[in-house]
Structures are given as C-alpha cells and as structure tokens.
Amino acid sequence: MTYSGDSTVQAAGCVLWRRSPVGGRLEVCLVHRPKYDDWSHPKGKLKPGEEPLAGALRETAEETGYTAVPGTRLPTVRYVADGRPKQVRYWAAEAASGGFTPNDEVDRVLWLSPTAARDRLTQPRDRALVDDLLQIPDLT
16 A cells, blocks of 8 residues: 555544542543454544544544543654554543443453553553553642
C-alpha cells in the first residue's frame, strides 16, 4: 500500500477513571483486545476530520460502554505500529455513566487500582500514562 503525505496514523484515547463504588478509591479502566491479546487504555483511530478529543470520547464509549467527562490533557504517545508511525493523543476522563457490554473489539474491561493497572498494562508506554494521571491534583 502506498501512502501519500504524512502517513502518521492519528488516534486518540482516554485514561478512564472513576471512584470505586466501595471505599471511593481511584480506579483506572483497562480494556482487553482479543485481536492483540493485550490490556490497554481505550483508544482508536480518528475518523477523517474528527477532532482528537471527540475521537477519544467516541472510542472510549465504543470500547467501554461508558460516557466520559474529559479532564486534563495527557502526553501524546508516539510509536510504530504495522510499520507506520502512530500518534495517540490522550486525556484523563472520568467515567460518568454507562456499563460494559463485550463486543468484537473489546471482550473484557477491568477497573483496577493505579498500581494494579500499571502492572496489568501490556505496553510500557501505557504505564507512563497512569503515572501522568496520578500527577493531576485532587485525583489521588
């Protein structure tokens, strides 16, 4: 396949969090993608002309079933996937409402403490985002 211009894949996602229903502690949502057999933050490719924040919220809702309230912008993650550069813009986002239903892209979600989430994430680049989340005032 031939790519013209900038061939960087544009994607966006959220580090989705909530307060535990039991005890009120901070929990981070991770998604399991059976296609890759990995644990990650909800994210996906942007549609043509889609704003990154809108794409991040759309992908989060599609993958987790939760609507999210966006908060602090987190660092952009860059890496190579399938031989192409990829750029993923992230936001911290609080889960507002909804519930998970398994689908073709995501078969499981877990709500974990930040430490457990860090340990469960497949890619080291995703672990740094948990650390970034914990730097946000009033979250911890």
